[in-house]
Amino acid sequence: MLEISASYVDSLAPNAAAIKNGQGLVKKKSFVQLNRSEEGELLFGQCSGSGKSNYECSVDFIIPEKPTFRCTCPSRQFPCKHGLGLLYAYTDGLSFEVAPIPEDIISKREKAEKRVENKAQKENSDEPPKPKKVNKTALKKKIASQLEGLDVLEKLILSLIRSGLGTIDSKMLKAIQEHVKQLGNYYLSGAQIELRRFALLLAGGRDREASYTYAAEQLTRLHAFIKKGRAYLLSKLDDPELALDHTSTIEEWLGHAWQLTELKEFGLVTEQAELLQLAFYSYDDDARQEFVDVGYWLEAASGEIHRTVQYRPRKAAKHMREDDSFFEVAQVPYLYKYPGDMNARVRFEEMLPRAVTAADLANVSSKANGSYAEAVKTVKNQLKNPLSDKSPVMLLHAARVGTTESGQFALIDAAGGQLVLEDISALPQGTVSLLPYLHNSQLKDCCVLVMFEHRMDQGRLVAQPLTIIKGEAITRLLY
């Protein structure tokens, strides 16, 4: 028998409205017929809609990690509300009559099987996979263009610095935006985003004085990128056969979008990983002009905190699945890791959920870092690299979470080490103000997932709490 929870169904939905609509169909009793196959791996039924005839929808769990939704409705949303409704009807405990699997689903299954077989055959065939042909002239041309782009970028930045940030007016900002557009022609989408981020820092409506520090820092970052990028590209120009750099984030900075097959080639895959999401948030990134869904996950075996990132371009956001908080353990057959430092980005295509057990939470506690001195050292080590991620996330153990008379919040480790808790600019939502609402017992001998931020002007390193784990209770302060 199929075992799924309502929250798992929620996670399959493309957005909150789809959840509501799916549940609405069950509430309104729109399902005329509910069936399941003999083995229970296939749910199918008929749902009345605005059309003349009922929609026939089905959800096939023949590959449990990757349920297949099928429906005859014309909706562009996928999965549509009918498929989701069918699953909600199931989790609500409605009775599904056993019926033979419909003909068309059998044939569709066969086709899908054949596709998988063909693919497997290709992979397993004796002849070694053809090495990807690299068009050397094209590649050289691309690299030359990228180098040219770096020159353009450098020239702009240096001239900006010579005349000073104080002289940047709306006319200048327009000119910078023009450069942002130009960089697109030089295959430098990563640099393009960072330059736009710089321009946004100085855009109208912001407190300039407060932005200058960040703007200056952004310029230094771009400087570091230009230096490193140029050296890398030059070495590649010498040897076009040189493989992608899978040890640092330079490829991403240059605008490379890693493909899972590439990651696999470099051995950046873990098989049979188990992940528990500890925090999630989503924000609208003006510099990327995309919505970004970010999840922080603990990998059970290694104890590493990974990050899932989904970009949803504003224009396509309507048709893309919006990521969400996930409350179960994700059993992932293949976990792909991107190059990076702490909280490297991960991706997985297939996943099987299972309920969180006490053992999972005990494991979380055992993976928490108990010494802040050590944790801070690791963090600082990452921060000092100009191109690194400036807001690393860590799971810390806290002897207690307390407050000072002035209202500052702090984590204290077993050895008395301290860490100030404050809301940071990298996150869209504050959390420390929630701490006083928690029961005292939750704030002692607990694990806290925090995101760090270095306050350049004050010379302080602070952290924002994202989630508190105490015993069997996970309190998500963010999402």
Add this chain to the structure above:
Amino acid sequence: MSTALLQELHQEVRRLYIAGSDLAPGDFRLKRLQPQFQQLGERAAIFKRLGEGITALLESGEGTGTSVKLQELAMLLGSVLYTQGHTAVDGEVLDIAGGGIPLSTSYSYRKLAEVQKALSTTGSGRYEIVTDAFAEGLFNDLRLFPFAIRALDDPYSEMAEFAMDKILPSYGAAVVPYLIQCFNRSGGKSDVRKLRVIYKAGGAEELELIYDAAENGADEIRVAAIECLAVHEGYTDALIGWTLDKKKLIREAAYTALAAGASAQGIERLFAAFSGKDKELAAEALNRFPSEPLTERLIPLLRTELDQAPVNNKDEKASDKAWAKVQPFLRAFEYVRMPLLEALFYQIVREADRFTSLSWITLLDKAAQYLEQTNSTEVLSLLQELDNKNHRYLPYSFRMAKRLLPPEEVYMHYVGSTASKLKSVVTKASSARERQLLDTMEYMVVSYDYYNGEINTAAPLVEAWDARWLDWLIDRKHLELVAVFARPGHKRVEEFLLQSLEEWKEKKKSGLNTIGEHVFKGLEHAGVEEARRLKLLMEILEDSKDRSLYSFSVYLFHLMFHFPKSYADRLEAILPSYRYDCARQLEEIIGLLRK
């Protein structure tokens, strides 16, 4: 490592980024730092490198060199500073006080974000999101708790009130400490709301705080706090004290609270107020919270005032003054019903002549209004006597008679008796009286829904009213009422309705909805078969062509749905003569007929 020095350098570098690196060569403030770095450089390599960076920048020539050197220095300095962040707190770390609030964090981002956005932005559709979320139980999530508290400040007052009445009280007493934390007794509207929630959720536990707010808060807060203290006996003395406050607002609240609490002492104070300057305030309080025992004690006072009133209106000032004394009593008695009061009003009506000469019409209105609700025929005859004197009071007696007497007696009394008289002499007074009667009847049986352009008629009329009314109404050509009273098998009614329609057609051609509504409803009541009515309606539509009409009334529009299919072409032909919604309605009908 000297962090202060590094910070100082950071500030200088930041300054040069803002002012421009072209100013860096020879910059004296940068120059001043240089020796210190050189000195420290002898011990730590990193300071040496920074010192070299400073030198390079100071000595960089014209051109882009300055900016490159500044970038290099900033990059190196940044890396160093990133390793120098303090993590220490600013004092002794204490435990976080408070028992917490027992809420979970089990809802997902997608569900929470929508509500958080609704409660932190402005715009339409927010209220619905929040009420739905509340119904779904989303506010049991910790992360919405601060948003719920902040909702008390929401610029959309309905949202703030929903938070006050529903969301926050649902947390129970646990919410109280957090509200107290942010409660400001000198604050404004949102603090009033906080106070109300504190009282609602905290109850008797928080009376001291509420008392303090009532004593020392801003006016708005004091009023709300006084209201909260109304039913708590221990605070009666305090409430009595506030009735002596300098501010009228506070006295008003105090009197209202005393009336609501209805304690013996409170009643005594209200009674006393009736002989003081706060008569009106006490009267308003009693209007909201009527009190029988107090009414009983106030009736003799009113009686005395009435007895002492001037005999006529000669001295207008004196009579106005007397009236001002009487008015608060009437206000205080408005919602009380008791035999003593009935006796008082009965007596007032009996002395109608005296009060009429004082032009205290309102007094008689109030009395008649009260008496109308009683069930005694004796009272009815008194009221009928009153309306004989002045038709203004006819509605009271007529409604009462309608309620108490059999239909034929009502007809006989109000029409039968006057009808014969009317035939002979039509005086000004009698026609005004007739008008009054018709108006009263119209109020009783017809209600207008101006918003939807609908006219509702009260049914069933056949048993409730005497059959002779219809003829009487036709005689008076009262179309609205004839339409309501029309019944099948009455020959004159059909004639009259058709006649009315003809007259309308000849005269002006606007107001199609009103005439149509009356005539066609009347015809329906009169039992005229549908086919004929529809034919008539079609003719009217063809004849009217009222280009100023915005839309057909619901009744007429619904009638059109019954048109035979053959009318489609005729409707099409007149379509250009109608505009706005009318045209759309006709198109819809045409579409339906052709389907």
